[in-house]
Amino acid sequence: MNNSTVKTPIPEQEPLVRNKNFEEVALGYTEEQALLEADRCIGCKNPLCISGCPVEVRIPEFISKIKEHDYEGAYTVINSTNSLPAVCGRVCPQETQCEQKCIRGVKGDPVGIGRLERFAADWHSAHQSSDHKPAEIKKNGHRVAVVGSGPAGLTCAGDLARAGCKVTVFEALHVAGGVLMYGIPEFRLPKAVVQKEVNGLRDLGVEFSCDSVIGKTFTVDELFADGYEAVFIGSGAGLPSFMNIEGESLQGVYSANEYLTRINLMKAYKDEYDTPRPAGGTVAVVGGGNVAMDAARCAMRVGADKVYIIYRRSMEELPARKEEVHHAVEEQIEFRLLNNPVKIYGDEKGRVNKIECIRMELGEPDDSGRRRPVPVEGSNFFLDVDTVIMALGTSPNPLIKNTTSGLDTNRKGCIIADDDGRTSREGVFAGGDVVTGAATVILAMGAGKKSAAAILKYLGVD
Amino acid sequence: MYKIVKKRRLNDTVTLIEVTAPAIAKKARAGQFIILRVDEYGERIPLTIADTDKENGTVTVIFQIVGRTTMLLDQLEVGECLADFVGPLGNPSEIEGIKKAIVVGGGVGCAIAYPIAKALHELGAQVDVIAGFRSKDIVILKDEMEAACTNYYLMTDDGTAGEKGFTTTKLQQLLEADSSYDLVVAIGPVIMMKFTVATAKPFGVPTMVSLNPIMIDGTGMCGGCRVTINGERKFACVDGPDFDGYAVDFDELMSRNAFYKAQETHDKEHVCRLTGGVRNYE
Numbered sequence: 171m172n173n174s175t176v177k178t179p180i181p182e183q184e185p186l187v188r189n190k191n192f193e194e195v196a197l198g199y200t201e202e203q204a205l206l207e208a209d210r211c212i213g214c215k216n217p218l219c220i221s222g223c224p225v226e227v228r229i230p231e232f233i234s235k236i237k238e239h240d241y242e243g244a245y246t247v248i249n250s251t252n253s254l255p256a257v258c259g260r261v262c263p264q265e266t267q268c269e270q271k272c273i274r275g276v277k278g279d280p281v282g283i284g285r286l287e288r289f290a291a292d293w294h295s296a297h298q299s300s301d302h303k304p305a306e307i308k309k310n311g312h313r314v315a316v317v318g319s320g321p322a323g324l325t326c327a328g329d330l331a332r333a334g335c336k337v338t339v340f341e342a343l344h345v346a347g348g349v350l351m352y353g354i355p356e357f358r359l360p361k362a363v364v365q366k367e368v369n370g371l372r373d374l375g376v377e378f379s380c381d382s383v384i385g386k387t388f389t390v391d392e393l394f395a396d397g398y399e400a401v402f403i404g405s406g407a408g409l410p411s412f413m414n415i416e417g418e419s420l421q422g423v424y425s426a427n428e429y430l431t432r433i434n435l436m437k438a439y440k441d442e443y444d445t446p447r448p449a450g451g452t453v454a455v456v457g458g459g460n461v462a463m464d465a466a467r468c469a470m471r472v473g474a475d476k477v478y479i480i481y482r483r484s485m486e487e488l489p490a491r492k493e494e495v496h497h498a499v500e501e502q503i504e505f506r507l508l509n510n511p512v513k514i515y516g517d518e519k520g521r522v523n524k525i526e527c528i529r530m531e532l533g534e535p536d537d538s539g540r541r542r543p544v545p546v547e548g549s550n551f552f553l554d555v556d557t558v559i560m561a562l563g564t565s566p567n568p569l570i571k572n573t574t575s576g577l578d579t580n581r582k583g584c585i586i587a588d589d590d591g592r593t594s595r596e597g598v599f600a601g602g603d604v605v606t607g608a609a610t611v612i613l614a615m616g617a618g619k620k621s622a623a624a625i626l627k628y629l630g631v632d
Numbered sequence: 633m634y635k636i637v638k639k640r641r642l643n644d645t646v647t648l649i650e651v652t653a654p655a656i657a658k659k660a661r662a663g664q665f666i667i668l669r670v671d672e673y674g675e676r677i678p679l680t681i682a683d684t685d686k687e688n689g690t691v692t693v694i695f696q697i698v699g700r701t702t703m704l705l706d707q708l709e710v711g712e713c714l715a716d717f718v719g720p721l722g723n724p725s726e727i728e729g730i731k732k733a734i735v736v737g738g739g740v741g742c743a744i745a746y747p748i749a750k751a752l753h754e755l756g757a758q759v760d761v762i763a764g765f766r767s768k769d770i771v772i773l774k775d776e777m778e779a780a781c782t783n784y785y786l787m788t789d790d791g792t793a794g795e796k797g798f799t800t801t802k803l804q805q806l807l808e809a810d811s812s813y814d815l816v817v818a819i820g821p822v823i824m825m826k827f828t829v830a831t832a833k834p835f836g837v838p839t840m841v842s843l844n845p846i847m848i849d850g851t852g853m854c855g856g857c858r859v860t861i862n863g864e865r866k867f868a869c870v871d872g873p874d875f876d877g878y879a880v881d882f883d884e885l886m887s888r889n890a891f892y893k894a895q896e897t898h899d900k901e902h903v904c905r906l907t908g909g910v911r912n913y914e
Contacts, residue, residue: 344716381718408853421891425855444675520887567852
């Protein structure tokens, strides 16, 4: 038993080195470090951690496998309920999920469950023989279409394929992975890791149809006509929001979606790709979520001299993960807290050159329970900037809603679905951001998982 | 995959390709577009669907060589494949119930105007086409347009073909003679669309324009294609690409479209100098 009250540290690239490259920030545990950390797990009889995991990974069980040096066994335990272990080990907000419930967290740090999950997944990936084929799955003859290949779709597809369904995943972009490919940057989640997970699903017999926009290339009705018996919609929340302030259409103002897509999906940071490298200079990112942190840290890496995060509340209310904020601070991102943009200015050619902000103070708590930011009259000031990135959240795009009759949506355009993903339309299930609005990878995975179970029930598969 | 089955140079800088894409061919309607990627390293660019052959499952697009991607696209020959070809995107042009229309195409914009003229013509509408070019040697789609309209007016800036003058000159004449048209459709350079709208407005004839902003995914995700319509933000990919010309902020669109111009010019030189126009990373 390791009685240390602190998590075994994970090796990381030095902040001032890594803020100039796209290599992974956290390097992952070595075997020794993993064993040391695994030894901090008490192996509770009634483990609370599992209830904190949206896909119910049997955490003490996989950690005990690590203790026994059976790393492949640990991976098998995780993978039996989680289709994307290498992804979750990197991007899950464990601090508000499994690790928040860990009993070791009462006095000191909780067990580094995420780091151990990543270790097991990476060990599996490194030691998997190239001719490895998964055990033959007995087919049940049912065909299911999955719309969107992000975390919800991949999870749903994986669970359905494991149960013997023939699954086709339709993806609008040219590669599978959704937000894992276009949104989350390489330095947090290497794209090779994502593609390995996708290939794992291919090995299970899942087919991927990229360049296929549901609602355009094919409609949901056509999928049914084509012989799919059920459709899962996990198309995410892609439509970016803006502030509706003057100057947002100037050259050099991006949505975080566009900026991140150019860099992550279209590889603007690599010379051999045609995508133009975004301008350096001074970059202001507006917003305080994980997407804002990602955009800011990408901006630094593509050569910005200075990067601001402009957020209207204080450090306390920042919605981004603590770890991401910490990494951003280390990488010399400058936080302009309690500041809110009011107008963006451009030069005679229509290119952004400065942003006007107003100082804010926190008033009474609002509906969200957070203290409401209130502008301080007359406190306006200017920042010279060359690029402004709006990271203010997203909502589902209307393509599927507009082309699928009988599919109810709410006023934000989100598909209405029950806890098991059932929508108002028979045979159509939905989960992830398209139902909840922008949330996290693991919540989308949890929804994909529940929908897969509901689909199997709907199809009458045991 | 998305194989090029036909290729035709329409003039020195404008090329037509016909690409195998059965699912898109089956669905596409006038006014819609596709997004393509030449190869693994390429950008995603939107191109309007010029024509479809539902039987053979092919889609025709016409492009002008303006930057690196279109230059690389122009290098591909019949039998070669594109990495990606996605669509049909955007909303079809709303032309139902139109009995009498003027379709104005400026330069390579004729490639976008052509399917709309054709669709109107097939609906039985009177279609008067005004096609404008700088000069004779860059005139495209003359035969196709003539076959898809009632009256075809060719205009050149220098008078080397058709009548000398701008498309707006002819538009003014037609509207002065008869302002009972249901619709003017204007497609071409942003500045030309802006002036077309200004010409048609005094006659009160509704004017539809097809916008061509910067775009990445074409499904409403990047927000790069945002345009201001009646003071409201719209995304050309999911809300357009056709909009009421009276309501469009053309100056803003011109500014946004200029964002990557300098870089495009630089890239174009770069690719020629280093590779003779052929990508050589492999």
